[in-house]
Amino acid sequence: MAAILEIQNVTKTFRGGVRAVDDVTLAVEEGEFLTILGPSGCGKTTTLRMVGGFEFPDAGRIVLDGRDVTDLPPYRRPVNMMFQDFALFPHLTVAQNIGYGLTIAGMKRREAAREVEEALHTIELLDKADRRPAELSIGQKQRVALARALIRRRRSCCSTSRCRRSTPSSVNRCRWS
Numbered sequence: 199m200a201a202i203l204e205i206q207n208v209t210k211t212f213r214g215g216v217r218a219v220d221d222v223t224l225a226v227e228e229g230e231f232l233t234i235l236g237p238s239g240c241g242k243t244t245t246l247r248m249v250g251g252f253e254f255p256d257a258g259r260i261v262l263d264g265r266d267v268t269d270l271p272p273y274r275r276p277v278n279m280m281f282q283d284f285a286l287f288p289h290l291t292v293a294q295n296i297g298y299g300l301t302i303a304g305m306k307r308r309e310a311a312r313e314v315e316e317a318l319h320t321i322e323l324l325d326k327a328d329r330r331p332a333e334l335s336i337g338q339k340q341r342v343a344l345a346r347a348l349i350r351r352r353r354s355c356c357s358t359s360r361c362r363r364s365t366p367s368s369v370n371r372c373r374w375s
């Protein structure tokens with residue numbers, strides 16, 4: 199089976215000489231659920247940020263669906279990110295956060311609202327649709343971030359967050375596609 203994500207000999211050194219990622223190579227196949235474990239500061243988030251296009255490698259290649267995306271910006275990559283600190287938009291409601299990507303992609307308002315409602319139902323937050331992120335628990339924020347990352351049904355999704363606050367059932371049911 200062809201890999202949908204390939205990280206090929208990727209290296210990243212930050213200013214000051216911190217070698218955050220050192221010659222990492224791995225491949226993820228369709229349907230595979232990969233978890234990267236390692237001590238704090240070992241380069242997990244930096245690796246995933248390079249997959250998402252939020253950092254660029256000094257050496258090596260990122261290949262998504264057979265296409266070299268190493269130099270492409272985030273919005274031109276077929277991948278969604280769920281950030282370690284969730285990065286929810288504080289001024290938007292839960293529903294608006296989840297639907298943001300659909301709106302940007304030009305989906306019709308009624309269709310987007312239906313998708314968002316389905317997502318809210320899946321993460322069991324229908325009753326919190328109009329709240330702002332500051333009015334949520336950490337676990338609820340995490341589920342909103344997960345729904346926002348998955349709602350566009352892209353072929354790959356990276357999460358730099360531990361999902362320990364999402365119940366196993368809500369994570370499983372979030373595998374919409």
Ligand SMILES: Nc1ncnc2c1ncn2[C@@H]1O[C@H](COP(=O)(O)OP(=O)(O)OP(=O)(O)O)[C@@H](O)[C@H]1O
Nearest residue numbers: 212213216217218237238239240241242243244245
């Ligand atoms: N923008 C940056 N500038 C300089 N150094 C950075 C930057 N981002 C990360 N680093 C450093 O790179 C190394 C890897 O960081 P990274 O965030 O990838 O670790 P991590 O494995 O995700 O850690 P954690 O489990 O704590 O989230 C760390 O030493 C960190 O301090």
Ligand SMILES: [Mg+2]
Nearest residue numbers: 242243282358
């Ligand atoms: Mg991290």
